[in-house]
Amino acid sequence: MSEKRLKRKKIKKRLFTKNRLVILNEDTFEEIFSLRLTLMNVFVVATLGAIIIIFVTTFIIAFTPLREFIPGYASTKLKKDATELALKSDSITKRMQENDAYIKSIKKILTGELEYAKFNKDSILTADVADVDEKEMLPDAEELKLRDEVAREDKYNLFEKAKPKVTMVFFSPVKGLITQKFSAKDKHYAVDVALAKNTPIKAVLSGRVIFADWTPTTGNVIIIRHNNGFISVYKHAASMTKLQGDSVRTGEVIALAGSTGEESTGIHLHFELWKDGYPIDPTLFINFE
Structure with missing residues (x-):
């Protein structure tokens, strides 16, 4: 001790x-x-x-914010901003890819690389159409009898009120002589209207320009998307007054008539009208003459 x-x-x-x-x-x-x-x-x-x-x-x-200067530490706000920017970048990239695919699809239609039988709704084209025998489309006796009864009822029905069958009125893009009519059989999904040079071409309905560019085969082309699934196409223009993304009103001048493109045979307007991805005869709705 x-x-x-x-x-x-x-x-x-x-x-x-x-x-x-x-x-x-x-x-x-x-x-x-x-x-x-x-x-x-x-x-x-x-x-x-x-x-x-x-x-x-x-x-x-x-x-304190001084920790950001210490190796291995990063700002919480910086991490959050980086994550948000990464998500936005992915979203923008996906949207650009979809837009590119849409524009490429339209360009293929304009250049004639796709056939009518391969059309689908997403590319302003229609689905495969099977050939149908005309004899099978003829009405039978019962159907003819039913048609006759309905016709007689409508004829003497005094209480029926007339209702318009068309809810949209189309403005004529131009006035002129139709040189070639719409023909699904000949794969001509448009009407060709002969015009004088630099005749103003007008929008048939209000909408937004989704394509406005020059193509080798059809020259200057403008495509306008309207409400209710309608799309109008104007080809062979001498010049265009609208750009892609512009909004247009009914009857507004969008181009001047010309004869551009390899497929053009003279000064005219090649006009197409589409509804929900299907081409329709514009003369059913528009009077060109």
């Missing part, structure tokens, strides 16, 4: 023995600064300093 006490006393004596730290002038040995220290004081000060440094570092990392 005495040896342990002696060791403790020695350690205690070392810890609490007063020492003086003196700073002297090297040339004159004049005392500049002195400090009375013990090992215990040095230990306590060093421990407190280490604790303060750890506390300050933790506070900086947890609660």
Whole structure:
């Protein structure tokens, strides 16, 4: 026990023995600064300093923007913004791919690379059409009898009120002589109207221009998307007054008549009208002459 006490006393004596730290002038040995220290004081000060440094570092990392300068740490807002930008970029990329596919589909129609039998709704084309025997389309006796009864009822029905069958009125794009009519059999899904050069071509309905560009086969072409699934196409124009993305009103001038493109045989307007992806005869709705 005495040896342990002696060791403790020695350690205690070392810890609490007063020492003086003196700073002297090297040339004159004049005392500049002195400090009375013990090992215990040095230990306590060093421990407190280490604790303060750890506390300050933790506070900086947890609660101040300075942590962004520490390798391995990033701003929460920066991470959130980066995630949102990545999602927007993916969305924009997908939308651009869809638009590119849509424009390529329209260009294929304009250049005649697709056949009528391969048309589908997404590319302003119609689905496969099977050939039907005309004899099978003839009405039988029961159908003829039903038609006759309905006709007689309608003839003497005094309470029937006339209702318009067409809810949309189309504006004539031009006035002129039709040189070639609509013919699905000949795969001519349009009407050709002979015109004088630079005759104004007008929009048949209000809508938005989804294509306005030059093609090798059909020259300057404008395609307008209207409400209720209608799309109008104007080909062989000499020049265009509208660009893709422009909004147009009914009867507004969109181009001037000409004879552009390899397939053009003279100054005329090649006009197409589509409904829900199917070509329809424009003369059913528009009077060109």
